[in-house]
Amino acid sequence: MTTPLRRRVLIGVVVVWVVFLVGAPIIALTVGAFSSGFGAVLEALSATDSVSALAFSLALATIAVAVNTVFGTIAAWVLTRDRFRGRTILLASVDIPFAISPVVVGLCFILLFGPHGWFGPWLKAAGIQIVFSWPAMALATVFVSLPFVVREVSLALVEAGTDEEDAARTLGASSLAVFWRITLPNIRAGLLNGVLLTSARALGEFGAVLVVSGGIAELAETGTLFVFRALDDRRDVAAYAMALALAAITMAILGALFVVRRRAAHSPVRTREVLR
């Protein structure tokens, strides 16, 4: 019997791989943060600049989730339900934010909205500040987390098919009523999946936000930028504490995702009752 042995070796390799790549950094982070004691972590996290950085990160993530949920759902709807010229190209270009380095994304926004960018003079004349301020950071965060909702909702829409929607139309429902009463309940699990992934990605964004923020501290600093600056300033405990806080939030989101996926995988009837 060679198979069980081969299986056991494979399982062992996977376990070691995951523990080293995922587990070890988190353990190191936790140990590093608490090396000066629990009190030091709490103190570092309750400092004004860390509280505002964390709050700013959550605000940016909220904006990204709100924008990408609405436009992602609309985009997924159009891309799966309509047939038009250029549809497949559009579908493929939804993944561009995954393919481009966030630093390059940030650079693109500078080239568009910076003082010497395409819209720079016009924005300046209108008195609107985008780059080196929060609007650009929000734009960058929205951009890098764009694909999740589109992808998850597209999959859910394809799986749900159009028969139920057609049936609802013939029964007298307007297209808006069909969306709220038939389509949305059918894609709810996929949408939730997309929202959770979007928020996790938005919280973790660093490169694009760093470039468009122009490095102006305190005024517009996210959690990840805080970690970067604290390390530079040799405030190790503050850096570890913030990193740990960000990791904890993301882990909570992934935990929620796990629960959603498990429910969706089990009895569909019960999931729908629970999600209702």
Added chain:
Amino acid sequence: MSVIGRGLSKRFAKAARPAIHSVDFNAPSGSITTLLGPSGSGKTTVLRIVAGLEIADAGNVSIVGEDVTAVPPERRGVGMVFQSYALFKHMNVADNIAFGLSVRKEPKDAIKARVNELLELVQLDGLGDRWPSQLSGGQRQRVALARALAIRPRVLLLDEPFGALDARVRIELRDFLRRLHDETHLTTLMVTHDQDEALELSHHVVVMNEGRVEQAGAPHDIYDHPATPFVAAFVGGANVLRGHVTDGRAEVGSFSVDLPTGATEGAAATAFVRPHDVKIAPVPDEGTAARSVTNDAPEVALAKIERLVRVGGMVKVTLKLPSDESMTVEMPKSEIDALSLSEGDRVMVDLRQAKVFVEDYAI
């Protein structure tokens, strides 16, 4: 309450040929009309255009004399049943049936009463709080039917309503639908590829092929007087024998069949004969007698019984003709027993019931 389609055409994007091409049909008030055809014949496209779920490139649809071509589906007053049932998975049975009434914002009490009435009608009393996933295929389709009927539609549209069901449930539901129609006389337009279903259930049949109407008429008309070779072959599962016109007769395989005068010499001729329209008889006396019979009646040929399969009360006989073609014959078990025939026997085959089409050479 009739449904009339005039000159309906539709070509889907990127399709090589139109899904339907100037289709005319008439589904008379109070009767069941069936669009019958193989898959890809465009029958479902016609049904979806009637429902308003597809928009025709040309032509118009009228329901009860009102031109509904530009009316959106939610205001056409049609009830539609889909092959996939299309029940709302996240609603229980009662909510599914109530959907059309609740989007019309009817009072709650009235909705509840109507739902119970329909549950009773489709014999699912007490199952209102079940989820669609807890029902059998036949039950699901009855829920779909109840949901479509709840809105008191002017017309009932059925898209392959029995397609996803097993044979026994299919026949059960077919009888149920027939009884239901006898009570309600709701104008019904059904799509099916199953000719038994079409012939048994409907008052009118519209046979479609490759996006066009081949023939429309009463079921027995379609069956007894097929207007085109396609209808002859598709309805009734006929044997097909090909040949040519020679001396004003169709020479097909080992047979020579009478033709009306005026057939073009040499034109391609095709004979269609249904398995139970073929008459076979034992050879009277080996040799000369048989030959004289086939000479006197050229529609008769000698053949050998290759296979003899008993299916219930019927016997399916596969014959090998002298021209090496095969032919299927169906006859009651008692008949074959009376003739005491078995595999390997030689028989006389009578093709007088064949329907012959001669290719039109007119230019």
